[in-house]
Amino acid sequence: MSEVRVLIADDQALLRGSFRMLVDSTPGLSVVGEAGTGVEAVRLARRERPDVVLMDIRMPEMDGLEATRLICGGREKGPVRVLILTTFDLDSYVYTALRAGASGFLLKDAKPADLLSAIRVVAGGEALLAPSVTRRLIEQFARAPVRATAPTLEGVTGREREVLTLIATGLSNNEIATELNLSLATVKTHIGHLLAKLHARDRAQLVIIAYESGLVSAAR
Structure with missing residues (x-):
């Protein structure tokens, strides 16, 4: 696979910086932009066409779920895949995020290696659905x-x-x-x-x- 281009969308600058350092220091991955609001995430995703968007759910102006829907619903050539990152492991988010077009769902306290693996899995066209997430989706x-x-x-x-x-x-x-x-x-x-x-x-x-x-x- 060629280099995976990543867009980071989170309203906390410290977290964005941490994610950027982790991604940019990993061979085969690079950050192409940062967004602090849902509106900015949509704009940058449409302009940069990253392979993967790391998307927070709770952001100002527009939440990550609506931003995901707009990003994944576009007809532009080449899919932009969204990996939802959140501190809230709530059932309602799983169904809504996947319905919006997200390809994966990961908690922010995941290990760095798990996050990097998730980015590659989603960029490769697979869905990141752990059995626990699938069970909640079924419910x-x-x-x-x-x-x-x-x-x-x-x-x-x-x-x-x-x-x-x-x-x-x-x-x-x-x-x-x-x-x-x-x-x-x-x-x-x-x-x-x-x-x-x-x-x-x-x-x-x-x-x-x-x-x-x-x-x-x-x-x-």
Whole structure:
């Protein structure tokens, strides 16, 4: 992978500086800008087109959730992926952040190595969904009302539905391969087809589609 370009969005200058030092001192990563408000984060993301935005939730002018929605909803060439960073491990944020288009969710007290790994995972097009986050997401679906315009799975094959179901229950690619007796390469191929057919940005979006389409019951 070429150098990963990172935008840091947080209303605390000290934290932005700490994140910048960590990212800029890591080979293969570089900071292309800092934002102290949600509005500034959107403006810089549209101008700089970073690979990953480290996004705080609670910011002035516009919160990180709305900023994420605007950044991820753009039609510009090349996706900008958002990694939500927060000190608040609240259930409501998980569902809202992923619905807004975020590719990952990480607490600010994560170890530096975990943060750097998360940036690379998200930049590579994967979703950063720990099993605990997936469980909270499922609980949110159990409480949420049914959407009037639920997504459909038209064109998705039977095997792809099996893979999608296992993704939605929090299994990794390796675990899916074991469960379905497939090679890891075949699982990745199926996931690629699912992303294309369902117009999903990443694995996080596939989880949402699996539940909103009714393929997987939130009560399971």
